Amino acid sequence: MTIENKKGWISWFNPFKYGTDRWMYALHRLTGIVLGVYLMFHVVETSRILEGAVTWNSLMVWLDYPFGPHFGPLILSAVLLAAVYHALNGLRLTIVENGLMLPKPYRPEYPYKPRSLRGLNNFLKIFLGFFMIAISAVGIIYIFTGAIL
Amino acid sequence: MQEIALKGFGEVVKTVTFRVKRYSPENADMPRYMEYKVPVQRGMTILDGILYIKEHLDHSLSARYSCRMGICGSCGMIINGKEKLACQTQILELGKDLIKVDPMGNYEIVKDLVPDLSKLFRNHQKVKPYVLREEESPTSEYLQTPEQREEYAMFTDCILCGMCLSACPTNAADELYLGPQALAQGFRYISDNRDLGFEERLNVLDSKHGVWRCHFSGACSEVCPKGVDPALGIQLLRQLLTENIFVKHKQKGTTRGPERKSASGVS
Structure with a gap:
């Protein structure tokens, strides 16, 4: 009897020992799941408006302070970060997965450093990373203070 | 235990612990880890360590190897959490006193560190890894310039x-x-100018479990011991398929992508 040594879906979240792209893959999966779960709760939450203004208002108050002060905005900030990361990394993947901004086939030379994970792909990561920081900063300031820069 | 130094290597520098995953299909036991103390000499690779264990400590340990110089690709295993060729990994370079050795994941285990690679060969066969031509007996050589060869040369490694x-x-999940x-x-074969099998291979490559399933984690390229960069090949293949989106699928030959559905819904 041989056994199947499958790593399984749990290995998606084990990016250790591999490169940046593997980390980004794990984060992309994680943020995708977070956003999916959030979306379901969001639909349930907003549907409560059908039960009238009193229920809605009390729900809004509870969502601001679900488990203590500032917990609601913290959850919202986490969702915002997940959304921004997922969107911008998705943009990068759309570009590179269509073979754009990737090198042409080359002759591998020792020590083998895969060029598809470096070069313009790295440039994209840094470029979109700046965008992510900027958008997240504006969003989080808005969530906590209600002010847009 | 008396430490026995291997011939052809230098002085014993230190002793490291090999934590090796053991599994024998003959005994229906679950896989378990066993630890072995191995004296390390300068220049010793993980494969040398495993052979030391086999020779002096536990004869029942199994591992697959052949060339001992990174050419045959037999001794792939997970060393300290990352896929590496045992024959190309120096023990001292790892800089650890505990070395965890696992068989490669996502394959069935034959015994201990020996994975069953039939899945790899089966998939390799599915993409028809040879030059496809219309004529059965060629009358002259198929010509190729050095530039044309460079378009796929890296993948031949x-x-x-x-x-x-x-x-x-x-x-891991599919x-x-x-x-x-x-x-x-x-x-590699599609971008070879001598090959005419693009449409024939589409059935397999452009399928539910084919090229579109890749999500570009880049792990394949990170672990490739020959620097082949398969992730690049996959993305370039996607580009090629997108550019040829209107090429009609001929559904020729017997090789088909698993559960592939055509536009008409008929597999």
Whole structure:
């Protein structure tokens, strides 16, 4: 009897020992799941408006302070970060997965450093990373203070 | 235990512990880890360490190897959490006193550190890894310029060690996924100017478990011992398929992508 040594879906979240792209893959999966779960709760939450203004208002108050002060905005900030990361990394993947901004086939030379994970792909990561920081900063300031820069 | 130094190496520098995953299909035991103390000499590789264990400590340990110089691709295993060729990994370079050795993931285990690579070869075969031509008996050579050869040359370095399939997170969850090795080889033959099998290979490559299943985690390229960069091959293959989106699928030959559905809904 041989056994199947499958790593399984749990290995998606084990990016250790591999490169940046593997980390980004794990984060992309994680943020995708977070956003999916959030979306379901969001639909349930907003549907409560059908039960009238009193229920809605009390729900809004509870969502601001679900488990203590500032917990609601913290959850919202986490969702915002997940959304921004997922969107911008998705943009990068759309570009590179269509073979754009990737090198042409080359002759591998020792020590083998895969060029598809470096070069313009790295440039994209840094470029979109700046965008992510900027958008997240504006969003989080808005969530906590209600002010847009 | 008396430490026995291997001939041909230098002084014993230190003793490291090998934590090796053991599994024997003959005994229905669950896989378990066993620890062995190995005296390390300068220049010793993980494979030398495993052979030391086999020779002096535990004869029942199994591992597959052949060339001992990174050419045959037989000794791929997970060393301290990352896929590596045992014959190319120096013990001292790892800089650890505890070395965890696992068999490659996503394959069935034959015994201990020996994975069953049939899945790799099966997938490789599916993409028809040879030059396809219309004529049965060629009358002259098929010509190719050095520039044309450069378009696929890097992918010919693949030694079929199968480490990319072990590292690939998509392959970890999708049993039918073709895998980085087969897809990169698909690109290698499609981009060969002598080959005319693009449409014939579409059935397999452009399928539910084919090229679109890759999510570009880059793990395959990170672990490739020959620097083949299969992730690049897959993305370039996708580009090629997108550019040829209107090429009609001929559904020729017997090889078909698993559960592939055509536009009409008929598989």
